[in-house]
Amino acid sequence: MGNPLLTFWANLFERREEPRPRRTALRVAAASAAQASATIFLIMRRMRAPLIVLIAIFAVSVLGLTLIPGQDDAGRPWRMGFFDAFYVMSYTASTIGFGEIPYPFTYSQRMWVTVSIYLTVIGWAYAIGSLLSLVQDRAFRQALALQHFTRKVARLREPFLLIAGYGRTGELLGHSIDALGRRFVVLDIDGERIDSLELDSYHADVPGLTADARDPGHLAVAGLDHPWCEAVVALTDDEEANLAVVMAAELLRPGVPVIARVTSRTLAERMQAFGEPSTVNPFDRFGDHLRLALKAPASYQLLTWLESGPGAELERRGTPPRSGRWVICGYGRLGHELTSDLRAEGLEVTVVDPNPAGAADHGVLVGDGSDPWVLAQADLDAAVGFVAGTDNDTTNLSLVASARRSNPSLFICARQNRAASAPLFAAMDIDARLVPSEVVAHEVYAQLSTPLLWRFLKEMPGQGNDWAAELTDRLTAVCGRHLQALWKVRLNAAEAPALGAWLASGEARLGELMRNPEDRDQPLHAVALLVLRGGSATLAPGGDFVLAPDDELLLAGWPAARRALGITLVVDAVLEYVVSGRRVPSSWIWRRLSRRPRPVTSP
Amino acid sequence: MNLEKVVFGFFVVLAATLNFGFFIGDISDPSLHNPYELFAAVVVNLIATVLKFGDRTQIGAVHLATSLVADLQLIGASLVLGYAVYVSSAGLNADWTASVVSLSGGALLANVVSVVLLVIETVSFHRG
Numbered sequence: 001m002g003n004p005l006l007t008f009w010a011n012l013f014e015r016r017e018e019p020r021p022r023r024t025a026l027r028v029a030a031a032s033a034a035q036a037s038a039t040i041f042l043i044m045r046r047m048r049a050p051l052i053v054l055i056a057i058f059a060v061s062v063l064g065l066t067l068i069p070g071q072d073d074a075g076r077p078w079r080m081g082f083f084d085a086f087y088v089m090s091y092t093a094s095t096i097g098f099g100e101i102p103y104p105f106t107y108s109q110r111m112w113v114t115v116s117i118y119l120t121v122i123g124w125a126y127a128i129g130s131l132l133s134l135v136q137d138r139a140f141r142q143a144l145a146l147q148h149f150t151r152k153v154a155r156l157r158e159p160f161l162l163i164a165g166y167g168r169t170g171e172l173l174g175h176s177i178d179a180l181g182r183r184f185v186v187l188d189i190d191g192e193r194i195d196s197l198e199l200d201s202y203h204a205d206v207p208g209l210t211a212d213a214r215d216p217g218h219l220a221v222a223g224l225d226h227p228w229c230e231a232v233v234a235l236t237d238d239e240e241a242n243l244a245v246v247m248a249a250e251l252l253r254p255g256v257p258v259i260a261r262v263t264s265r266t267l268a269e270r271m272q273a274f275g276e277p278s279t280v281n282p283f284d285r286f287g288d289h290l291r292l293a294l295k296a297p298a299s300y301q302l303l304t305w306l307e308s309g310p311g312a313e314l315e316r317r318g319t320p321p322r323s324g325r326w327v328i329c330g331y332g333r334l335g336h337e338l339t340s341d342l343r344a345e346g347l348e349v350t351v352v353d354p355n356p357a358g359a360a361d362h363g364v365l366v367g368d369g370s371d372p373w374v375l376a377q378a379d380l381d382a383a384v385g386f387v388a389g390t391d392n393d394t395t396n397l398s399l400v401a402s403a404r405r406s407n408p409s410l411f412i413c414a415r416q417n418r419a420a421s422a423p424l425f426a427a428m429d430i431d432a433r434l435v436p437s438e439v440v441a442h443e444v445y446a447q448l449s450t451p452l453l454w455r456f457l458k459e460m461p462g463q464g465n466d467w468a469a470e471l472t473d474r475l476t477a478v479c480g481r482h483l484q485a486l487w488k489v490r491l492n493a494a495e496a497p498a499l500g501a502w503l504a505s506g507e508a509r510l511g512e513l514m515r516n517p518e519d520r521d522q523p524l525h526a527v528a529l530l531v532l533r534g535g536s537a538t539l540a541p542g543g544d545f546v547l548a549p550d551d552e553l554l555l556a557g558w559p560a561a562r563r564a565l566g567i568t569l570v571v572d573a574v575l576e577y578v579v580s581g582r583r584v585p586s587s588w589i590w591r592r593l594s595r596r597p598r599p600v601t602s603p
Numbered sequence: 604m605n606l607e608k609v610v611f612g613f614f615v616v617l618a619a620t621l622n623f624g625f626f627i628g629d630i631s632d633p634s635l636h637n638p639y640e641l642f643a644a645v646v647v648n649l650i651a652t653v654l655k656f657g658d659r660t661q662i663g664a665v666h667l668a669t670s671l672v673a674d675l676q677l678i679g680a681s682l683v684l685g686y687a688v689y690v691s692s693a694g695l696n697a698d699w700t701a702s703v704v705s706l707s708g709g710a711l712l713a714n715v716v717s718v719v720l721l722v723i724e725t726v727s728f729h730r731g
Contacts, residue, residue, distance in 0.1 A: 041657045041658075041659050042657065043657075044656040044657035045656060045657030046657075047653075047656065048653050048654060048656050048657065051653040051656075052650050052653050052654070055646060055649045055650055055653065056646075056650070058646075059642075059646035062642070063639075063642065066639070066642075081685075081688060081689070082638060082642055082681070082684075082685070083685040083688070083689055
């Protein structure tokens with residue numbers, strides 16, 4: 001099955017390996033659809049009066065015209081028929097005015113037509129005015145938008161994500177998902193956010209609806225019970241709303257992965273009561289990242305790079321101080337997480353907060369951090385690290401500035417709350433910047449892009465700092481400092497039909513496969529990050545790694561390398577060249593005619 | 604007493620009675636079928652149709668459907684009448700009259716169904 005055409009044929013007609021998802025028979029969408037049609041009915045009801053007025057005016061005018069005696073061109077008495085009268089009234093009422101036909105009107109007719117003109121113009125103005133005001137009616141437009149959205153979602157015939165909450169986080173996630181070539185559907189309570197969807201430059205069409213995600217009916221309309229819905233992501237600012245989305249998804253569509261943003265542990269636990277949603281807490285994750293950065297800066301660097309999605313630039317490797325005292329300003333959710341994480345690493349922590357909750361801890365300095373006197377009490381000269389972690393960007397920036405002034409060698413972490421403050425934080429040249437929306441977006445992306453990447457990121461920190469540094473060097477040597485494509489290949493009959501015999505030979509080395517099909521002396525510009533065989537994963541396998549059938553590979557590299565590898569996997573002759581260096585004919589007849597020994601990769 | 608119901612019932616019954624008045628008589632005799640009566644039937648039927656807009660119940664939907672059928676038949680009858688009088692070389696003879704009246708007969712049937720529905724609705728309304 002090395003021929004691409006045969007492969008295409010096989011994929012078209014043979015049974016698909018992954019069965020089509022079953023249609024679930026949920027009827028939740030019905031409620032919202034009925035709501036939409038109710039609005040249409042209301043509109044029809046409101047059009048009753050203008051339409052009846054119009055019909056009545058027309059009827060009276062036409063009837064009058066047929067009853068009023070007239071004359072033909074010879075002066076004989078003549079009465080207008082219904083057709084003539086209707087014709088005359090139609091063009092008169094619509095102000096077209098063809099004149100007096102078929103014969104010039106008598107005075108009595110003209111008087112009647114004069115009255116009719118005013119009547120019909122009023123009737124038309126009333127009807128058209130009502131129609132236009134209805135079209136601009138908010139309820140009507142919402143009903144139309146809902147119907148349009150429902151139709152678009154129902155017509156989706158490929159896997160899609162349901163994103164509830166399209167704030168900054170949703171936007172970042174949307175762009176990463178779109179760059180992977182996958183579809184998503186968006187719900188947000190704010191109409192401006194949904195309008196901004198049209199301005200965002202996505203490759204695919206993104207259906208968006210202005211609706212409250214807490215309503216299960218809206219979720220259903222957005223595709224919760226759609227057979228192709230592959231995951232639900234709750235990213236709203238409102239914790240309750242996220243919980244409601246998790247509840248609805250777990251109860252109405254069990255089995256679909258759910259990822260929710262949370263900022264408190266209690267809420268995460270309340271969500272866990274409904275099944276197994278994956279929760280992302282930006283403060284918790286940042287604390288974990290900081291601990292990883294303290295222990296293994298290179299692992300942290302690689303982790304953040306791979307999480308950032310295609311196109312991300314490799315960030316400078318920071319060197320956070322591993323011993324000494326840290327000062328944390330702001331003892332909110334972030335402050336709590338960081339304090340416990342840093343203390344778990346055996347570091348001393350001084351907390352500065354005007355009214356710290358749970359102030360029983362030692363090392364808490366009560367006072368406003370932006371007050372120079374309070375900051376002086378914290379004894380920054382003797383500290384090694386400083387965290388500006390309040391929920392106000394201006395405060396954080398001024399804290400960073402004053403901390404820098406008293407001790408320029410401090411390792412500075414700062415929390416950036418609003419996207420608009422990004423240039424200011426960038427100008428401050430901060431060592432570790434926490435942007436909660438980015439942390440959540442990256443984390444959700446890592447979980448959703450491919451299961452292999454998530455597996456890789458979970459297991460990678462265990463490999464140690466030096467290993468991560470070496471892998472980072474390999475990656476930058478191959479694809480530069482900007483992350484290129486990340487993709488997954490499964491070495492089975494459907495995705496790699498040419499490889500069957502070669503893999504079965506037991507001598508299929510990864511290094512031989514990863515060569516350029518144009519010139520096999522050149523390596524392919526891609527690095528295998530992970531090989532998954534059965535349940536066991538091998539991280540960053542070397543060139544000597546022996547591949548086996550049904551292995552799953554996670555690769556990072558240039559998009560061109562992805563295409564080149566795709567050809568190698570499908571075309572027998574290319575594989576033969578890449579592995580052995582021999583150019584063999586690709587068609588069956590030429591293979592018969594050429595008197596060469598059988599290629600090593602064919603059975 | 605509900606004024607809306609009175610107006611609704613009035614137009615539904617008037618549509619049926621006008622239609623009946625036009626239909627009754629020898630099917631091929633033009634002098635027994637007054638075009639003014641057809642005109643009135645068309646207008647009243649249109650008004651009845653508009654009155655039935657926006658009712659979400661099952662019986663409301665059937666009401667609207669019967670009215671639309673009656674409109675279609677009556678407008679068809681008017682068009683045939685107009686063609687016979689203005690276009691056809693034979694004029695309004697017995698054949699054309701028969702087509703017009705039979706079309707209005709179809710509309711009459713739809714109007715009768717409408718009236719029956721109205722009666723059913725009234726009978727099944729117990730509180731009044």
